[in-house]
Amino acid sequence: xxxxxxxxxxxxxxxxxxxGYIPGAMPVTFNDGKxxxxxxxxxxxxxxxxxxxxxxxxxxxxETLVKDHENLGxxxxxxxxxxxxxxxxxxxxxxxxxxxxKNLKTDEADRMMxxxxxxxxxxxxxxxxxxxxxxxxxxxTGSKDPxxxxxxxxxxxxxxxxxxxxxxxxARFKLNNHVDITVLMNKxxxxxxxxxxxxxxxxxxxxxxxxxxxxxxNFPCNDNRLPVLEVExxxxxxxxxxxxxWQEAKIPWINRWDRYLSNTDPQIHWFSIINSLMIVVFLTxxxxxxxxxxxxxxxxxxxxxxxxEIEETGWKLVHGDVFRxxxxxxxxxxxxxxxxxxxxxxxxxLVFAALGFLSPANRGGLINFMLAFFVLMGVFAGYASxxxxxxxxxxxxxxxxxxxxxxxxxxxxxxxxxLNIAFSAxxxxxxxxxxxxxxxxxxxxxxxxxxVFLGSYYAYKQPDIQHPVRTNQIPRxxxxxxxxxxxxxxxxxxxxxxxxxxxxxxxxIFSSVWGQQHYYIYGFxxxxxxxxxxxxxxxxxxxxxxxxxxxDYHWWWRSxxxxxxxxxxxxxxxxYYYSTRLELxxxxxxxxxxxxxxxxxxxxxxxxxxxxYFSCYLFVKKIYSQVxxx
Numbered sequence: 353x354x355x356x357x358x359x360x361x362x363x364x365x366x367x368x369x370x371x372g373y374i375p376g377a378m379p380v381t382f383n384d385g386k387x388x389x390x391x392x393x394x395x396x397x398x399x400x401x402x403x404x405x406x407x408x409x410x411x412x413x414x415e416t417l418v419k420d421h422e423n424l425g426x427x428x429x430x431x432x433x434x435x436x437x438x439x440x441x442x443x444x445x446x447x448x449x450x451x452x453x454k455n456l457k458t459d460e461a462d463r464m465m466x467x468x469x470x471x472x473x474x475x476x477x478x479x480x481x482x483x484x485x486x487x488x489x490x491x492x493t494g495s496k497d498p499x500x501x502x503x504x505x506x507x508x509x510x511x512x513x514x515x516x517x518x519x520x521x522x523a524r525f526k527l528n529n530h531v532d533i534t535v536l537m538n539k540x541x542x543x544x545x546x547x548x549x550x551x552x553x554x555x556x557x558x559x560x561x562x563x564x565x566x567x568x569x570n571f572p573c574n575d576n577r578l579p580v581l582e583v584e585x586x587x588x589x590x591x592x593x594x595x596x597x598w599q600e601a602k603i604p605w606i607n608r609w610d611r612y613l614s615n616t617d618p619q620i621h622w623f624s625i626i627n628s629l630m631i632v633v634f635l636t637x638x639x640x641x642x643x644x645x646x647x648x649x650x651x652x653x654x655x656x657x658x659x660x661e662i663e664e665t666g667w668k669l670v671h672g673d674v675f676r677x678x679x680x681x682x683x684x685x686x687x688x689x690x691x692x693x694x695x696x697x698x699x700x701x702l703v704f705a706a707l708g709f710l711s712p713a714n715r716g717g718l719i720n721f722m723l724a725f726f727v728l729m730g731v732f733a734g735y736a737s738x739x740x741x742x743x744x745x746x747x748x749x750x751x752x753x754x755x756x757x758x759x760x761x762x763x764x765x766x767x768x769x770x771l772n773i774a775f776s777a778x779x780x781x782x783x784x785x786x787x788x789x790x791x792x793x794x795x796x797x798x799x800x801x802x803x804v805f806l807g808s809y810y811a812y813k814q815p816d817i818q819h820p821v822r823t824n825q826i827p828r829x830x831x832x833x834x835x836x837x838x839x840x841x842x843x844x845x846x847x848x849x850x851x852x853x854x855x856x857x858x859x860x861i862f863s864s865v866w867g868q869q870h871y872y873i874y875g876f877x878x879x880x881x882x883x884x885x886x887x888x889x890x891x892x893x894x895x896x897x898x899x900x901x902x903x904d905y906h907w908w909w910r911s912x913x914x915x916x917x918x919x920x921x922x923x924x925x926x927x928y929y930y931s932t933r934l935e936l937x938x939x940x941x942x943x944x945x946x947x948x949x950x951x952x953x954x955x956x957x958x959x960x961x962x963x964x965y966f967s968c969y970l971f972v973k974k975i976y977s978q979v980x981x982x
Contacts, residue, residue: 379605380479382442384546390438391420393475393482394430394781395508396868398934400470401941402780403430409467410460412437412452412592424723424791425716430782433477438594440478443537443548446596448573456588464509465583468525470937473505473868474557478535479550480713484612486554502611504868506531506555512582526580528557530573530593536601536608551601551608562591609712613872625856625876629883632853636890643897647975667900668979672824674900674972678908681744682752684965687912689737689804690760691962694955696729697722702881705874712870723795730757730800734807736962743817744908753808757801760958764951765796771947774940820977830904837902839910846895847917850960853887854880854918855925862929866945885963888915892964893971900972907968915964919957923949 382388392406407413420433437451456464476483484502512524536552559580560573572578573593581590603610667674678684701722704710710718737756738749746752775783784792836842857880864871892915896907926949936942 379549381542381544381547381549384443384548386442388440388442388478388550390436390440391433391477392436393433393477395467395472395474396505397467397470397472398866398868399937399941400472401866401936401944402775402778402938403782404467404472404779405432405781406434406474408779409464410454410456410590412454423716423720424788425719427716427784427788428719429716430780431715432781436476438476440533440535440596442550443598444596445598446594449594449596451592451594454590454592456583456590458586461583461588462585464527465525465585468509468527468583469523472508474508475505476553476555478553481550481553481608482612483553483555485556499614500611501614502554504612504870506557509559509583512580525583526559527583527590528559529581529590530558530560531595532556532558533594533596535596535598536603537598538601538603538605540602541605549605551603551605552599552611560591560593562593563589609872612712613870622876625879625883628853628856628880632849632883632887636849636887636894640890640894643894647897666903667897667975670828670900670903670905671821671976671979673828673905674907674976675819675821676823676827676905677744677746678906680909681741681746682748682755684909684912685737685741685744685746685752686755686759687958688740688962688965689733689756691958691960691965692736693726693729693733693760694959695962696732697726698881698959700725700729702874702878706878710874712872723792727795727800728803730803731807733757734804734809735811736807737804738808738811739814739817742812749808749812753805756808757804760954761796761800763954765792767947767951771944774943778940820973828903828905830906831902833902833904837899837904842895842899843910843913843917844920846891846914846964847919847921849891850884850887850915850918851921851925853883855921858922858925859929862926862933866929866934884960888918888960888963889967891915892968896968896971907972908965911968912961912965915967916957916961918960919953922956923953926953 392411394403395406395409396403407417414435414437416435418435422431422433426433440446474483482504483506484504485506487501487503488499507528509525509527512526532555534552534554534556535550536554537548538551539548542548558573561579561581562572573595581588701710701718704721705718710721733756734753737752741749741752769789772782772784772789836845857877860873861871861877863869892911895914896911899907899910926945930936930945930949934945936945
């Protein structure tokens, strides 16, 4: 109980710290009247998950198009940030500013209409803050003060509501050609007159049909009596306008991301995690107590010094076979090495993210960090793989090293490459350019693979691992097992508890990724990560003990698969989430969801399997070193 209290207190402080400070870029102070360029990014939709470049649709373009330099993480995310003709002056309100006039051809109007049908959203940036649509929510405490939250981007358009009495016909769509921009600024924080900082960027889109006449000086954009601008599969004239309102706000600059990140109520996470933690600790505590009492009784019985011989029973009976090398030792070693690599990447990333070093202001920073540490963790992957392979009496350690370096990254890259071809076919910004693919391959072949060989070479130079008991030359026959100790049944049963420890947080991760929202509650995620490690270790040890008591010494693969089977339930959950929460339309979005779900499931499989394997190995080595064997 003391450990639980310390754990909760630590992560409570950590979560408070993350909410109070999000490092990223240095604050920029603007003088009154200074011109600020509004930047445009991609178009996204939760129904297709396919991002497109902003200027793939016939929007107003600047005289000179300038693209921002994207890092590898931004490229993998599909971000393409460019300048725009929208110009704002700090602290200066603008009313009904005319941008440009466009004559949409039939095919352009058709593409615009299809994107509106799929509910695409437009993404802009101002001072590195994304444009957002303000939402008002109320907490469950009954407070009358609403909680302000932001939805990323704003709608490209929408459906035209049919009036009463209108005959039913095909769906009609409107185009949002006017936006009311509200920029929140904080001048008190700077302390100098005529200067301030941007702390909020809100956009309200509108559809205004100005007709065919273009008058840049006199646009009735605020006239709500104007009809909406309907888009049909025919030539359409569009006038683009915008208004700007600057509003004083007392939001500190370091807290300007809070509204973007508060997509969920933190109390939900606390209640769900505490509930899961209590269930997991109660169940594993009871099983651990029973197991320890039984083990102590076994130790006393096996080690008692009496004249008469005691007949060996239970797990001691297989002492001569318990360390017999398993079938397919190379494959198991490769999976273990891959699991160590994924575990190291996940642990380091979560720690840095929970401490606040991976700010959402640094677009693509999280992906860059994960890639870098996955590559660096190749040292530990090579060491773990070769060390275990030699312990299993394997001889071709170089071949094992090569497989460790190419198996997991090769499978992930193959799936990613197929998805990239699909993105390229639809001309999406999610398609990674050829040079970026070369960079990824260079990281894999030129950095990760040599590090795997370095770790393997160091493991090869280490002395062999000595087991506490000798292995008999003739293998012992395993007796017929009772139904609930059958490998398939026991493996699947063992994966339920680890999955149960993470599935609530898994829902929030899925909702953030596929709902295209920011996920920044890494303190909770790190806590769930620790619970997962403990759960995988304990359930694997318990199942291993029962297996040895049944005189079945084939624990090597069983320990890996028992914890790794939680990935099977994750895959089932991904299927459930797809069928109940998502409305993906088209073959490419469905292929994208399946591909990323397979990558995530495979990574979770090797990661949890490695935890179960190492926990079980330490347990087996410990108990057999405590008994006297002739």
